[in-house]
Each structure stands twice: as C-alpha cells, then as structure tokens.
Amino acid sequence: MHRRPSRMKRYLQRPKRVGVVWGLLALFVSSGAYAAPDKQPNIIVIVADDLGWADVSYHGSPIPTPNIDRLVRGGVELDQHYVAPMCTPTRAALLSGRYWSRFGNTSPSNTQVFPTGTLTLAGALRSRGYETGISGKWHLGSLPKWGPKKFGFDRSHGSLAGGVGPWNHAYKRGEYTRTWHRNDVLLTEEGHVTDLIAAESVGFITSPRKGPFFLYVPFTAVHHPLDEPPEWLRRGRQADPKRPQYAASAMHMDDAVGQIVKSLETAGQRDNTLIVFFSDNGGTINPADGDNARYPGGYPENEPLGLNEPLRGRKTQVYEGGIRTPAFVNWAGRLKPGKVHSPLHVVDWMPTLCKLAGHESASDLKWDGRDIWPIVSGETTTPKSRVLYWQGVGRRSAALRQGNWKLIVHRKKAGDELELFDLEEDPGEKQDLSAAQSQRVAKLKQLLADETTRDNDAVPQP
Incomplete structure (x- = not known):
C-alpha cells in the first residue's frame, strides 16, 4: 500500500463550529465593507x-x-x-x-x-x-x-x-x-x-x-x-x-x-x-x-x-x-x-x-x-446555515449535508441503503450513525426528497 504522507491528518482536524475562519482575511486592504470593487x-x-x-x-x-x-x-x-x-x-x-x-x-x-x-x-x-x-x-x-x-x-x-x-x-x-x-x-x-x-x-x-x-x-x-x-x-x-x-x-x-x-x-x-x-x-x-x-x-x-x-x-x-x-x-x-x-x-x-x-x-x-x-x-465568520445536495453518478447514489450532518443514500434493487455521518467528529466517514439517529435521518431524507423534486427542470430538448 502507498505510504500515507505524514502531515495529512492535520487537514482533517475540524474546528468545533462549522464556519469558523482561521487566519486573517479581508476583502479590502483599506475597507472591510463588502462592495463591488471600483475596477x-x-x-x-x-x-x-x-x-x-x-x-x-x-x-x-x-x-x-x-x-x-x-x-x-x-x-x-x-x-x-x-x-x-x-x-x-x-x-x-x-x-x-x-x-x-x-x-x-x-x-x-x-x-x-x-x-x-x-x-x-x-x-x-x-x-x-x-x-x-x-x-x-x-x-x-x-x-x-x-x-x-x-x-x-x-x-x-x-x-x-x-x-x-x-x-x-x-x-x-x-x-x-x-x-x-x-x-x-x-x-x-x-x-x-x-x-x-x-x-x-x-x-x-x-x-x-x-x-x-x-x-x-x-x-x-x-x-x-x-x-x-x-x-x-x-x-x-x-x-x-x-x-x-x-x-x-x-x-x-x-x-x-x-x-x-x-x-x-x-x-x-x-x-x-x-x-x-x-x-x-x-x-x-x-x-x-x-x-x-x-x-x-x-x-x-x-x-x-x-x-x-x-x-x-x-x-x-x-x-x-x-x-x-x-x-x-x-x-x-x-x-x-x-x-x-x-x-x-x-x-x-x-x-x-x-x-x-x-x-x-x-x-x-x-x-x-x-x-x-x-x-x-472574512467579512463574516458565521455564514447562514445551508443545505448542500449531490446526485451521484447515474442517480445510483445521492447525498445531502446540513450543518455537520451528511446523509448518503445508496439506491439498490432491494431498497435504499442509508448512511449518516457527523463530519465534525468523523470527517473520514468511518462511523455510520443512521441506526442511532433515526429522527435526524428522516429529516434529512425529506430535505433530500425536496431537492430531488427540483431536478430535470432544464433538460435540453433534442
């Protein structure tokens, strides 16, 4: 197996709150206001x-x-x-x-x-x-x-x-x-x-x-x-x-x-x-x-x-x-x-x-x-909560993230297989929490279904 680079793990050490920005950031050298640049x-x-x-x-x-x-x-x-x-x-x-x-x-x-x-x-x-x-x-x-x-x-x-x-x-x-x-x-x-x-x-x-x-x-x-x-x-x-x-x-x-x-x-x-x-x-x-x-x-x-x-x-x-x-x-x-x-x-x-x-x-x-x-x-370090959505290749899978929680759906002939991960604590997605978090899974499944209904609204016509 290829040897893992020794410095890699530090890139998955998550901050305790999603949205925290580390380092000094500023849009403008002379102004913190967010506005389109003059040029x-x-x-x-x-x-x-x-x-x-x-x-x-x-x-x-x-x-x-x-x-x-x-x-x-x-x-x-x-x-x-x-x-x-x-x-x-x-x-x-x-x-x-x-x-x-x-x-x-x-x-x-x-x-x-x-x-x-x-x-x-x-x-x-x-x-x-x-x-x-x-x-x-x-x-x-x-x-x-x-x-x-x-x-x-x-x-x-x-x-x-x-x-x-x-x-x-x-x-x-x-x-x-x-x-x-x-x-x-x-x-x-x-x-x-x-x-x-x-x-x-x-x-x-x-x-x-x-x-x-x-x-x-x-x-x-x-x-x-x-x-x-x-x-x-x-x-x-x-x-x-x-x-x-x-x-x-x-x-x-x-x-x-x-x-x-x-x-x-x-x-x-x-x-x-x-x-x-x-x-x-x-x-x-x-x-x-x-x-x-x-x-x-x-x-x-x-x-x-x-x-x-x-x-x-x-x-x-x-x-x-x-x-x-x-x-x-x-x-x-x-x-x-x-x-x-x-x-x-x-x-x-x-x-x-x-x-x-x-x-x-x-x-x-x-x-x-x-x-x-x-x-x-860097104007804000507390961005608004949002949902992120993915349809996988051939729609054989899908994913939805809200906050630190990520739901993955694998579409199988025998029925959907679900996985749930807390990316703050488990960015490597090693521990599936779907069985222990049934209510959260149900909520994320509904959000995923809502996103899916908005698909295919701009399909090119032959």
Missing part, C-alpha cells in the same frame, strides 16, 4: 482533472506543487470546497450556479448539457464587458455545435470532449474521438496537451485589450491516459516511484499554473486578477480500470492514479474523497492569506463572481449557489 477584476478559474485530496504538497504529498502551494500561502485556502463526483456535472455547476441534476445530468456527457440559450458564467461576464476565453476540457457537449462559443465564450480552445491522449489529443474511440479545436472548429495541433493549454492561456492573458477578462482553464491533467515528456517523467520517478506518470502529470500541470501567474505579472495584471483553483472531483485511486484501452495510442493499464487519504472514497462516489477537493482563491491586490473551514460548493462561484463583476440578471437564473464572498473575504 472589475480579471477572473481566472483553473480546474484540475481528477486531482486527489492528497496529491498537492500543501496537503503533505511527496509530489511537489510549488506554484500551487505559493498561491495557497498567498491566498485563502478553502478547506471544505465541494464539487460533483464526476467531471461533466462539476463543469455544469460551475458555469450555471445550479446543481447538475437540474439539467438531467449526473455522468460524463458527450451530448448537449445546457439548453440552448442558457446564460452561463461566461455569458454573464461578457455582458459586463469581459472578454471570455476557455483553454482545456469542455465536456458539456462534444460536437462543435454544442461548443463553448455557443455558451458565452469569445474564444475557445482544447478538447470539446473529455480527457484526451496527451500527444494525439484524441478522445475515446467512437463518434467523438476527434475533439481538439479552436473556436469550436476542429484542428490538428502538435505538442503535449498541458503545454498547449498553458501556451493558449498565456496568449489570452497577454493579448491587448481595454477591458477585463475571464479565463477558464480546465486542464486535462491529471486524467488518464498519461504520457509525460521524458524530463517530467524523470522528475515524477524521483517524487513518487510508485506513480511516476501521475506525479509527472501533476508537476507538469503545476508548472503550467506557474506560467499563467508569470504571464499576469508580465502583463501588469497580477494584483487585479482573482484566481480560483479546484479539482473537478476526487482522485481515481485505482489504475485506469481498463479505460486506457479505449483511447487511440496504446497506454499502460497498471499504474495507480490519485490519492484522497485520509478522506474516504474516490471519484464517482459521494463520500468525501469523491467530492471534497483541494481548492483556494487568490487575489494578490485584495485578499489577505487565510483559511476558510466553512462548507462551500462549486455552484457558489457563478453567484459570487457575477456579484464581483457587477452583473445583475433581469430574470431568475434559479441559482442553487449563493454569494460566498463575505465568507471568503
């Missing part, structure tokens, strides 16, 4: 793919991630940042402010996810004068007719589908194999996928413009299949001999993050740029489970992938290891370093970033998320 910030959202909780060095990993660590030290670490248990759902939630199941989505999807005309985060920011761009993995509709430019992006580049071969940029064999594109037009491009995403992002940042920009960088790293350049693979072997390709991929991505930050400094935009980082779901843990064979090119099957220790579970599961991922926000000119322990969710970013950019919608966007800037900025 609209540039916004960069960086999303890693399948990065495990235990696979960043600031969580004790042997894999060095110095650029990510530097941004965490200078920013606000988000200790309980939740996402979906798989890729497409998280991306849908980020760009809509809504739970993925509202769109009928619970799994990776190559068909259209958003109904035509959906106002996304990119579209909302564009209405406020932002130039919007994406470089990386879209996976919200894998044909050009469903691409990013149809949903608010001025410029687009990368994979319309999911993870791709690092050098041939091909998705799994089938209708969507050819997926690499620029501006929703398929193209052939040479180079390693991480380098291409980094170069496109740097080019976007340094392009001449008069107004602010929004850049979405959904890396394909560290998603399989993996095939790192020799120099990165050499470093990967030194960092983690049992997972050399995975370690190399994580280090390579970290270097790309460093290039993005350096380009902001070169362009004189570092202090006016808000950077958000998180992984789209927890680490895969097991080897690629035969999935590598579905990609053209030929890739080994036996190398283990991500680690989520000491959290329980993995990608595809609604245990903490599948839905709680490394995350932070950094704004060098505005935010002071600190750490937030409050539960936050990927659906919160659209309401939050729209508020910062001064966007107010004329219609009800039915957001499930809320503006979390008062929490992130």
Whole structure:
C-alpha cells in the first residue's frame, strides 16, 4: 500500500463550529465593507482533472506543487470546497450556479448539457464587458455545435470532449474521438496537451485589450491516459516511484499554473486578477480500470492514479474523497492569506463572481449557489446555515449535508441503503450513525426528497 504522507491528518482536524475562519482575511486592504470593487477584476478559474485530496504538497504529498502551494500561502485556502463526483456535472455547476441534476445530468456527457440559450458564467461576464476565453476540457457537449462559443465564450480552445491522449489529443474511440479545436472548429495541433493549454492561456492573458477578462482553464491533467515528456517523467520517478506518470502529470500541470501567474505579472495584471483553483472531483485511486484501452495510442493499464487519504472514497462516489477537493482563491491586490473551514460548493462561484463583476440578471437564473464572498473575504465568520445536495453518478447514489450532518443514500434493487455521518467528529466517514439517529435521518431524507423534486427542470430538448 502507498505510504500515507505524514502531515495529512492535520487537514482533517475540524474546528468545533462549522464556519469558523482561521487566519486573517479581508476583502479590502483599506475597507472591510463588502462592495463591488471600483475596477472589475480579471477572473481566472483553473480546474484540475481528477486531482486527489492528497496529491498537492500543501496537503503533505511527496509530489511537489510549488506554484500551487505559493498561491495557497498567498491566498485563502478553502478547506471544505465541494464539487460533483464526476467531471461533466462539476463543469455544469460551475458555469450555471445550479446543481447538475437540474439539467438531467449526473455522468460524463458527450451530448448537449445546457439548453440552448442558457446564460452561463461566461455569458454573464461578457455582458459586463469581459472578454471570455476557455483553454482545456469542455465536456458539456462534444460536437462543435454544442461548443463553448455557443455558451458565452469569445474564444475557445482544447478538447470539446473529455480527457484526451496527451500527444494525439484524441478522445475515446467512437463518434467523438476527434475533439481538439479552436473556436469550436476542429484542428490538428502538435505538442503535449498541458503545454498547449498553458501556451493558449498565456496568449489570452497577454493579448491587448481595454477591458477585463475571464479565463477558464480546465486542464486535462491529471486524467488518464498519461504520457509525460521524458524530463517530467524523470522528475515524477524521483517524487513518487510508485506513480511516476501521475506525479509527472501533476508537476507538469503545476508548472503550467506557474506560467499563467508569470504571464499576469508580465502583463501588469497580477494584483487585479482573482484566481480560483479546484479539482473537478476526487482522485481515481485505482489504475485506469481498463479505460486506457479505449483511447487511440496504446497506454499502460497498471499504474495507480490519485490519492484522497485520509478522506474516504474516490471519484464517482459521494463520500468525501469523491467530492471534497483541494481548492483556494487568490487575489494578490485584495485578499489577505487565510483559511476558510466553512462548507462551500462549486455552484457558489457563478453567484459570487457575477456579484464581483457587477452583473445583475433581469430574470431568475434559479441559482442553487449563493454569494460566498463575505465568507471568503472574512467579512463574516458565521455564514447562514445551508443545505448542500449531490446526485451521484447515474442517480445510483445521492447525498445531502446540513450543518455537520451528511446523509448518503445508496439506491439498490432491494431498497435504499442509508448512511449518516457527523463530519465534525468523523470527517473520514468511518462511523455510520443512521441506526442511532433515526429522527435526524428522516429529516434529512425529506430535505433530500425536496431537492430531488427540483431536478430535470432544464433538460435540453433534442
């Protein structure tokens, strides 16, 4: 078994009250009032793919991630940042402010996810004068007719589908194999996928413009299949001999993050740029489970992938290891370093970033998320109580969190199986309390049923 990093346990030592913010946080250097900044910030959202909780060095990993660590030290670490248990759902939630199941989505999807005309985060920011761009993995509709430019992006580049071969940029064999594109037009491009995403992002940042920009960088790293350049693979072997390709991929991505930050400094935009980082779901843990064979090119099957220790579970599961991922926000000119322990969710970013950019919608966007800037900025350390909701992959599971209590439902042919955890006392989800807390289970089941009734209200029409 892979050795657990020695510093890992301290990241699960919970404060006695959810919502306590540790560290000195402030939105404004000169003012504690929460108001939109005088100058609209540039916004960069960086999303890693399948990065495990235990696979960043600031969580004790042997894999060095110095650029990510530097941004965490200078920013606000988000200790309980939740996402979906798989890729497409998280991306849908980020760009809509809504739970993925509202769109009928619970799994990776190559068909259209958003109904035509959906106002996304990119579209909302564009209405406020932002130039919007994406470089990386879209996976919200894998044909050009469903691409990013149809949903608010001025410029687009990368994979319309999911993870791709690092050098041939091909998705799994089938209708969507050819997926690499620029501006929703398929193209052939040479180079390693991480380098291409980094170069496109740097080019976007340094392009001449008069107004602010929004850049979405959904890396394909560290998603399989993996095939790192020799120099990165050499470093990967030194960092983690049992997972050399995975370690190399994580280090390579970290270097790309460093290039993005350096380009902001070169362009004189570092202090006016808000950077958000998180992984789209927890680490895969097991080897690629035969999935590598579905990609053209030929890739080994036996190398283990991500680690989520000491959290329980993995990608595809609604245990903490599948839905709680490394995350932070950094704004060098505005935010002071600190750490937030409050539960936050990927659906919160659209309401939050729209508020910062001064966007107010004329219609009800039915957001499930809320503006979390008062929490992130430290204006409040006692956020309002809330319910968080997850539909699992294929609706085979679901979860709901209220306060420190988390209910998990596993849907089986013989009937539902329930688990209840007190995340304050048991963040590793080792002790099921459902039998001893029947009234609490009943209450959370009703809240879960209420959330479920709101699903499928925005399913794309064929």
